[in-house]
Amino acid sequence: MAASPGAVALRVLDGKPVSDPRPGLSGLDLASLEAWLTARGEPAFRARQILDAVWGGSATSIADVTTLPRALATTLDEAFRWTTMVDETLVLADAGQTEKALHRLSDGYSIESVLMHYPARAGRKARHTLCISSQAGCAVGCPFCATGELGFTRDLETAEILDQVRSAVARLKAREDGAHLTNIVFMGMGEPLLNLDRVLESVEALNDPKRLGLGARHITVFTSGVVPGIRRLTALGPQFTLAISIHAARDALRDVLVPLNRRWPVAEVVAAARDHAVATGRRVSYEVTMIGGANDTDADADALANLLRGDLAHVNLIPMNPVAHTPWTASSMPVIEAFAARLQAVGIPVTIRRNRGQEIGAACGQLAAERAGEPAAPAVAWRRKRLEAASAKALLGERSEEPVPAGVD
């Protein structure tokens, strides 16, 4: 694989994609496969062979699974899809350390995943972290996010979530350095807690030793603040990490940056996250996309410090990835460091993270947005003007009068 940026065609569909009603094989667990096999008079042990091939082998289709009798492989192929997507494009950045994949679903919609490689250093082992999508598009509409600009299309099926992982695992296997997937974050396209049943099924599969077998502590589920979803997760007591895309601690500003805030204000979100941390004993992670002059002021740092003071929490500050249709740019590093210092002064642990893959638009949704085409110039100008006016009002503390985004409730 080339180590320099640029588009690499992996596999291209001929003609128009056709929606395929067969479920994806990766969405099935051992018990469901055994039930399917025994209902057809096949021995249950074949289920294990199928799962081994789906999650661990080198097969690229059901026909490649040589452990299965030919007739069974044919029946299996008629009932299920080997994969739910075509890996259409792979784009590399950061000297090959960031790989962004555009996956085309059978109904023609595109989703993205990003695989980030972190070489071993200072006593830490190498990490390979995959960021995956849970929805095609997103209803939340955060204005600094290319997916938010695309709008919501549909929830992903469990297999569509998992096949992003299988794609990355296959690419890692093809390397010669023995690299394997170490972390998965649900931070790609979509709001995971608005597709929670499928996200939970996916986490179970990723965790299942008979499938991917990744420890729950290596999985992080992000939310922009779906309070009922956080409460549901707390009741389930998961061991994966909960991360809140907080971005602002003042409601007026968060109404603009995370429009979901008009439905669940920031204090309610943090209260639910705090209860989650207490119930699970797991530290909650808070992410702030640092936007120059918009959410990086001393007042914003102090508001966040007051909100999280004393909590089992950790804050990650990430400079905004440039998104074409906003009036904003990333905060400068001295400003981010000053913001971090104000949080640290009240005992809140902070990490400043580097954004990855700027030259390929590694912020989620940017490849899909490019594919969707550039909106008309007047629409872009109107959007920028509207965001400037909204953030100016927010700095004065005025709450947004715009409605809660459709599809959020």
Ligand code: SF4
């Ligand atoms: S940042 Fe996340 S929640 Fe907000 S619009 Fe983008 S994908 Fe949706």
